[in-house]
Amino acid sequence: VFTIAPALYGLTAPLFGYISDSKGYVFSILILGNLGNGIAYLIIGPSPYLPFLPSKLWVVIIGTMLLGLSIGASVIPAIKCMLVGACDIGFENNLDTYGLVSGLFNSIWCLGGFVGPTIGGVLVNEMGFNKAASVIALSQFFSAIAALIFCIVRKVKQATKDQANLQVSYSQ
Numbered sequence: 001v002f003t004i005a006p007a008l009y010g011l012t013a014p015l016f017g018y019i020s021d022s023k024g025y026v027f028s029i030l031i032l033g034n035l036g037n038g039i040a041y042l043i044i045g046p047s048p049y050l051p052f053l054p055s056k057l058w059v060v061i062i063g064t065m066l067l068g069l070s071i072g073a074s075v076i077p078a079i080k081c082m083l084v085g086a087c088d089i090g091f092e093n094n095l096d097t098y099g100l101v102s103g104l105f106n107s108i109w110c111l112g113g114f115v116g117p118t119i120g121g122v123l124v125n126e127m128g129f130n131k132a133a134s135v136i137a138l139s140q141f142f143s144a145i146a147a148l149i150f151c152i153v154r155k156v157k158q159a160t161k162d163q164a165n166l167q168v169s170y171s172q
Helices: 004-023 026-044 057-088 095-127 129-171
Strands: none
Touching: 004 026, 004 057, 026 057, 026 129, 057 095, 057 129, 095 129
C-alpha cells in the first residue's frame, strides 16, 4: 500500500512534465494537482468532516492512488511556474536564472522534507490522524487557491500590458 503513491508518481511525472513543458498548461496542472492532493488527504484520513467515508483499507488505497497521481501534477510544474515568476519580476531567461530557481526549489524541497513530518507528527499527536489529514488537505486547498490567484493576477497584468502596447502602436 505504501508503494502505490510513489509508483504512480514515478509513472505519471514524465507525462505531467511533457504536458506542462510542451502544451503550456503549467498553472492548470499545478492547481489541479493541489486540489487532487487535498481531496486525497481527505479520503486517506478519512476526514471526520466526510462521515460517509468508511474507515476501510480500500478507501485508503483509493486516496493513496489519487495522491500518487496528484503529487506529480503539483510538483513537476512548480519549477516552470517559478521560472515564469522569476522572468515576470525581471530576471533574464538564461542559465543563471535556471540555476537560481533550481537551487531555491531544492532548498525549499529539503526544508519541507524536515518541517513537514515534524508538523505532521505534532498534528497527529495533538489532533489524531483523521483531523491532521484534514488540516493537511486544507493547506493543499490553500495552495491551489494561491496558485489560482497568482494566475489570474498574471493574466490581468499581461492583458493590461498588451492593451498599453496596442495603444502605443495605434498612436504611432
